[in-house]
Amino acid sequence: MRYDWTVEDITKLFELPFNDLIFQAQQAHRRYFDANEVQLSTLLSIKTGGCPEDCKYCPQSSRYNTDVESELLMKKDEVMKAAKAAKEQGATRFCMGAAWREPKGRAFDLVLDMIREVKNMDMEACATLGMLNAEQARKLKDAGLDYYNHNLDSDPEFYKTIISTRTYDERLDTLKNVRAEGMSVCCGGIVGMGEALKNRAGMVAQLARMNPHPESVPINMLVKVEGTPMADIEDLDTFDFIRTIAVAKITMPSSHIRLSAGREVMSEEMQSLCFLAGANSIFYGEKLLTTGNTEANQDQALFKKLGIRPEEATTPSSRRMANV
Numbered sequence: 001m002r003y004d005w006t007v008e009d010i011t012k013l014f015e016l017p018f019n020d021l022i023f024q025a026q027q028a029h030r031r032y033f034d035a036n037e038v039q040l041s042t043l044l045s046i047k048t049g050g051c052p053e054d055c056k057y058c059p060q061s062s063r064y065n066t067d068v069e070s071e072l073l074m075k076k077d078e079v080m081k082a083a084k085a086a087k088e089q090g091a092t093r094f095c096m097g098a099a100w101r102e103p104k105g106r107a108f109d110l111v112l113d114m115i116r117e118v119k120n121m122d123m124e125a126c127a128t129l130g131m132l133n134a135e136q137a138r139k140l141k142d143a144g145l146d147y148y149n150h151n152l153d154s155d156p157e158f159y160k161t162i163i164s165t166r167t168y169d170e171r172l173d174t175l176k177n178v179r180a181e182g183m184s185v186c187c188g189g190i191v192g193m194g195e196a197l198k199n200r201a202g203m204v205a206q207l208a209r210m211n212p213h214p215e216s217v218p219i220n221m222l223v224k225v226e227g228t229p230m231a232d233i234e235d236l237d238t239f240d241f242i243r244t245i246a247v248a249k250i251t252m253p254s255s256h257i258r259l260s261a262g263r264e265v266m267s268e269e270m271q272s273l274c275f276l277a278g279a280n281s282i283f284y285g286e287k288l289l290t291t292g293n294t295e296a297n298q299d300q301a302l303f304k305k306l307g308i309r310p311e312e313a314t315t316p317s318s319r320r321m322a323n324v
């Protein structure tokens with residue numbers, strides 16, 4: 001496995017003729033995965049809105065005037081109901097998100113309890129709760145958490161223009177703490193925020209230089225939400241999005257690349273090109289955190305047309321070991 005990718009190497013990949021790029025990505029993909037399987041993760045916002053951070057893309061920041069209201073942490077029963085429904089729909093992983101800068105106090109203990117219960121249901125558990133110190137990471141691991149999601153969002157340079165309340169290095173520290181406890185890392189970013197090609201290449205370089213690579217790499221297309229500073233940003237060309245998926249796959253071939261936020265406005269043909277470019281995971285279910293997602297029955301219909309099967313739960317480290 002290669003971990004020494006430079007921004008220049010990655011920029012060259014982005015600049016390949018489209019057909020060459022997709023072919024290379026699909027070849028890389030087939031070295032590690034069944035090309036006709038896609039992993040299904042369902043999201044639930046267990047603590048919505050009122051976040052003190054200023055991420056310019058996010059409808060949950062208390063600094064922007066969006067339709068999202070600040071809510072309390074959900075009750076465990078409700079969370080379990082949602083997890084059960086997700087399992088019945090065919091999801092193998094349940095991801096709980098909280099609009100926090102970092103977990104604190106009793107609320108954190110309640111989330112640990114939710115994680116234990118999701119594990120009792122025999123599902124993979126993922127959480128995204130903001131920054132973690134070493135002790136918090138250990139508690140999550142002890143509760144049975146499989147994946148922790150914490151995104152880099154962009155490259156270090158563009159990052160400075162979108163978030164002022166948390167540094168890039170603080171994000172890397174959180175990821176280090178997750179890794180040190182032996183949990184799987186889910187880490188990706190957002191494209192379509194007005195960044196340049198060099199920033200997208202820089203973001204993929206940051207991810208692909210991690211050793212080991214994040215097991216799960218969500219590539220989000222910005223969901224433009226009214227009231228956020230990014231509400232009126234110009235659309236990213238769809239081929240630039242598909243190229244980002246392909247380049248992530250070529251540089252991190254044993255990772256699941258997730259076609260994440262933004263699917264609701266993508267055509268079936270565009271999503272199919274993303275699968276061809278090596279995306280093999282999606283957020284599944286009618287809601288992301290606060291915004292809409294493609295309906296599960298629409299996804300099932302597309303899978304049928306493409307002959308795609310939902311992936312069974314696997315252990316990522318065994319995949320990496322088997323194919324070094």
Ligand code: SAM
Nearest residue numbers: 057058098099100128129130151220222223261
């Ligand atoms: N508050 C925690 C944090 O930021 O670390 C966890 C939840 S936060 C909503 C998780 C991720 O969702 C962000 O890092 C960002 O990548 C993604 N996200 C948030 N708003 C988005 C939007 N409008 N479009 C696309 N992705 C978004």
Ligand code: DTB
Nearest residue numbers: 097128218260261288289290291
């Ligand atoms: C990730 O990379 N994308 C998800 C998840 N991790 C937590 C969140 C997408 C949020 C989209 C905007 C919303 O629904 O609030």
Ligand code: SF4
Nearest residue numbers: 051053055058061099
């Ligand atoms: Fe808060 Fe997370 Fe949204 Fe940033 S992305 S404002 S930290 S909920």
